[in-house]
Amino acid sequence: MSVSLPKAPPIPAELEVLFTRMRFPYARKAAPDVLAIARAQRWDPAEVVRVLLAEEVVGRDNATRRSRRKSANMPNGKTFGSYKSELSSIPQATQNALRTLEWVSRHENCVISGPSGTGKSHFMEALCHQAIDADLRVSWFTLETLAATIGRAQVDGSVARTIAKICRSDIIVVDLCRDRDYAEDGPAEAC
Numbered sequence: 700m701s702v703s704l705p706k707a708p709p710i711p712a713e714l715e716v717l718f719t720r721m722r723f724p725y726a727r728k729a730a731p732d733v734l735a736i737a738r739a740q741r742w743d744p745a746e747v748v749r750v751l752l753a754e755e756v757v758g759r760d761n762a763t764r765r766s767r768r769k770s771a772n773m774p775n776g777k778t779f780g781s782y783k784s785e786l787s788s789i790p791q792a793t794q795n796a797l798r799t800l801e802w803v804s805r806h807e808n809c810v811i812s813g814p815s816g817t818g819k820s821h822f823m824e825a826l827c828h829q830a831i832d833a834d835l836r837v838s839w840f841t842l843e844t845l846a847a848t849i850g851r852a853q854v855d856g857s858v859a860r861t862i863a864k865i866c867r868s869d870i871i872v873v874d875l876c877r878d879r880d881y882a883e884d885g886p887a888e889a890c
Contacts, residue, residue: 707731725758726751764831771827771837772844774874779825787818794822800830803869820874827870835869842875 709715710730718727730751737747784794789811796802802809811819827837840848852861865871 707735710734723751723755726755728758729754760834763834767831767836768828771831771839773824773827773837773839774820775824776828777821777824778828782818782821782825787822788813789818789822797826798829800826800833800835803830803835823872823874827872830870836867837870837872838865838868839872839874842873845873 708731710718710727714730715727718724718730733747733750733754736742737750779798784791787794797809811823813819824839827839830837848861848865849858852858
């Protein structure tokens with residue numbers, strides 16, 4: 700048996716207009732509940748403002764991460780939650796060092812190679828999700844999708860702009876070992 704709480708009264712119309720005009724959708728959504736709690740608990744007005752602005756910041760940060768995940772074009776949504784580090788051929792110390800993402804801020808390259816099916820792409824995709832959560836930008840390509848992206852840019856004369864956009868990413872992945880991309884070679888020969 701669930702207990703339903705009374706619905707918070709709507710916010711005043713002029714506040715609704717201000718939130719909309721200021722483009723504060725997350726604060727606007729939270730405002731009825733926040734204002735009801737503030738009234739009941741006699742919050743200081745500054746606390747109300749702080750809570751509403753914090754809601755807006757959290758909402759915008761989450762929207763930015765969703766947008767970055769979508770634009771990164773990562774293949775499967777694999778994260779460290781499903782990654783089995785003990786089964787990887789990558790030494791645990793190396794995995795731990797890469798997961799700190801310090802190498803990204805030092806502008807170092809990371810090359811992961813090995814036989815097909817050893818979890819290289821899974822590890823890298825999980826690392827990219829972690830990077831996005833740390834407010835970094837990621838671009839994920841297979842050799843085929845990178846060639847197609849550059850090819851489209853050649854057609855419309857936007858090669859420099861396309862390459863500049865890719866280079867604004869903090870991590871650029873070119874995944875060369877994908878069975879679907881090298882089906883004619885077979886998995887063993889592809890890597």
